[in-house]
Amino acid sequence: MKQLNDILEGIGSTLLLLARAARYVGTLPRQFGRFVEQCYVIGYTTMPIVAVLSFFIGSVLALESGYAAENLGPKQFIGLLVGLSMARELGPMMTAVLLAGRVGSAITAELASMKVYQEVDALETMNIPPARILVLPRLAAILVMMPVLGIVADLVGWFGGAIIAKYTHFISIEPEAYFATMRQFMDFGDVGNGLFKGEIFGFVVVLVCCNIGLSTRGGPREIGASVTKAVVTSLILILVLDFIVSKALMK
Amino acid sequence: MPATTHATRNPFSHAETPAVGVKLEDLCKSFGSFEVLKHITLSVEPGEIFVLMGPSGSGKSVLLKHIVGLELPTSGRVTVDGLDAADETTREKIRMALVFQAGALFNSLSVYDNLALYLREHQLADEAGIREKVMRALQILSLENAAQKFPSELSGGMKKRVAIARALVMEPQLMLYDEPTSELDPVMSATIAEIIATLKDEYHVTTIVVSHDRDLALNIGDRIGILMGGELKFLGTPDELRQSQDPEVVDFLNPKIDLKNPRFKRLETPS
Numbered sequence: 189m190k191q192l193n194d195i196l197e198g199i200g201s202t203l204l205l206l207a208r209a210a211r212y213v214g215t216l217p218r219q220f221g222r223f224v225e226q227c228y229v230i231g232y233t234t235m236p237i238v239a240v241l242s243f244f245i246g247s248v249l250a251l252e253s254g255y256a257a258e259n260l261g262p263k264q265f266i267g268l269l270v271g272l273s274m275a276r277e278l279g280p281m282m283t284a285v286l287l288a289g290r291v292g293s294a295i296t297a298e299l300a301s302m303k304v305y306q307e308v309d310a311l312e313t314m315n316i317p318p319a320r321i322l323v324l325p326r327l328a329a330i331l332v333m334m335p336v337l338g339i340v341a342d343l344v345g346w347f348g349g350a351i352i353a354k355y356t357h358f359i360s361i362e363p364e365a366y367f368a369t370m371r372q373f374m375d376f377g378d379v380g381n382g383l384f385k386g387e388i389f390g391f392v393v394v395l396v397c398c399n400i401g402l403s404t405r406g407g408p409r410e411i412g413a414s415v416t417k418a419v420v421t422s423l424i425l426i427l428v429l430d431f432i433v434s435k436a437l438m439k
Numbered sequence: 440m441p442a443t444t445h446a447t448r449n450p451f452s453h454a455e456t457p458a459v460g461v462k463l464e465d466l467c468k469s470f471g472s473f474e475v476l477k478h479i480t481l482s483v484e485p486g487e488i489f490v491l492m493g494p495s496g497s498g499k500s501v502l503l504k505h506i507v508g509l510e511l512p513t514s515g516r517v518t519v520d521g522l523d524a525a526d527e528t529t530r531e532k533i534r535m536a537l538v539f540q541a542g543a544l545f546n547s548l549s550v551y552d553n554l555a556l557y558l559r560e561h562q563l564a565d566e567a568g569i570r571e572k573v574m575r576a577l578q579i580l581s582l583e584n585a586a587q588k589f590p591s592e593l594s595g596g597m598k599k600r601v602a603i604a605r606a607l608v609m610e611p612q613l614m615l616y617d618e619p620t621s622e623l624d625p626v627m628s629a630t631i632a633e634i635i636a637t638l639k640d641e642y643h644v645t646t647i648v649v650s651h652d653r654d655l656a657l658n659i660g661d662r663i664g665i666l667m668g669g670e671l672k673f674l675g676t677p678d679e680l681r682q683s684q685d686p687e688v689v690d691f692l693n694p695k696i697d698l699k700n701p702r703f704k705r706l707e708t709p710s
């Protein structure tokens with residue numbers, strides 16, 4: 189009962205924070221500096237690890253499907269398989285998971301510490317709403333950066349698959365054949381579908397991590413507890429949303 | 440000083456804004472079952488310096504937070520200039536500054552940017568004007584050399600002074616200080632007391648100071664309240680305080696170190 193109550197309260201306060209941040213959208217041009225800073229933080233902390241991880245995911249996809257294709261049929265379809273899985277599912281999802289671990293945790297830690305050390309209270313007495321200067325620039329930044337991260341994940345994953353497909357002895361198909369099936373059977377809709385999913389995951393992760401940080405109560409010990417809660421909540425939400433959004437997009 | 444009307448002339452500009460009064464009406468605050476403030480009724484007049492004293496843990500900081508709307512009353516009401524302090528729009532209408540006990544400086548910003556943030560966010564001046572106001576406030580608190588430092592590089596006393604400077608640049612109508620002179624050396628404490636009194640004399644800012652500093656209270660307070668166990672044990676002028684016979688008040692103001700009968704061994708008297 190108490191847990192259900194906590195969940196409902198969490199949803200309520202998250203939506204309230206979103207509504208508050210939305211009220212100040214008009215101040216974004218004035219906050220351009222903060223927005224750019226947040227874009228940089230998100231890109232800088234997440235881009236390298238997204239690239240590395242996507243490369244290996246693409247490679248493993250090519251490897252496993254190549255192994256299965258030995259008995260199944262034409263190997264050039266490996267390109268399509270890697271292409272679709274990366275674009276529609278693994279790219280956005282793994283990017284969001286990494287985002288939760290690298291950026292989400294950092295956001296919660298920073299805002300929770302500002303809350304615990306009364307910096308948030310100070311902002312409020314100065315009539316500077318925390319939703320305006322702490323939350324809004326981060327939400328705007330993730331909306332811009334998430335597609336960038338998603339495209340990087342897709343491209344690197346595809347090339348990782350292509351390299352493995354060429355140099356693995358039991359697959360060895362040329363990149364031309366690999367990309368030909370992708371070009372033939374995939375369209376921008378598949379990529380757009382994935383980027384849209386990523387956009388939703390990223391936005392939700394950042395919003396939830398902001399809210400959990402700002403809801404922190406008590407002393408410094410609670411900062412750690414909030415970070416754990418933020419990461420776990422983000423991961424659960426990514427998986428649940430992944431199912432819901434994928435289902436909705438297939439209609 | 441020609442200022443005789445009930446108006447605040449801001450220390451950094453020439454805008455005239457009326458000073459505001461603060462009223463606490465039967466204010467009660469509990470955290471769970473723990474009653475921190477019990478039926479406090481108190482009125483601070485526009486332009487007055489009110490000093491709130493009391494042992495630590497007696498609820499002074501909690502009381503201040505009610506005035507800026509950071510805590511909401513369990514029952515009773517707090518009004519600032521007739522507006523409910525619990526209402527978020529009150530702080531949009533009245534400029535209130537609270538100097539937090541621990542400073543509450545923005546750790547990611549330099550001292551200069553800590554002071555400039557309010558002016559920038561509310562677009563109260565261009566960068567040149569901001570620079571002038573910020574440097575002036577830093578100068579008053581002898582902090583010119585700390586402008587580019589970050590809060591983590593400051594001593595406790597310096598943080599406190601930066602917090603005061605940050606409140607000054609807000610040109611508040613109501614200024615609240617939470618233990619502004621703890622952690623400061625005696626000379627800086629006297630300086631702070633002088634600043635508080637000057638702001639009141641010249642600009643008619645309503646001021647509430649929470650402090651254990653007896654010298655400060657008796658020298659600059661128009662009225663003094665003593666909070667003990669969540670209740671106002673004393674309320675009156677400095678002269679009335681000096682003449683008070685209440686044993687608890689006398690002991691609080693002039694505690695005698697008694698090695699034969701140490702306090703921590705005395706029987707708790709039920710209060």
Ligand SMILES: Nc1ncnc2c1ncn2[C@@H]1O[C@H](COP(=O)(O)OP(=O)(O)O)[C@@H](O)[C@H]1O
Binds near residue numbers: 475494495496
């Ligand atoms: N947010 C809170 N939750 C629970 N108890 C609190 C909270 N804030 C303050 N208290 C308690 O209220 C009492 C008064 O605190 P405070 O106003 O900070 O005392 P002081 O007079 O030293 O400033 C203390 O016993 C403190 O533990």
Ligand SMILES: [Mg+2]
Binds near residue numbers: 499500501540617
């Ligand atoms: Mg206190």
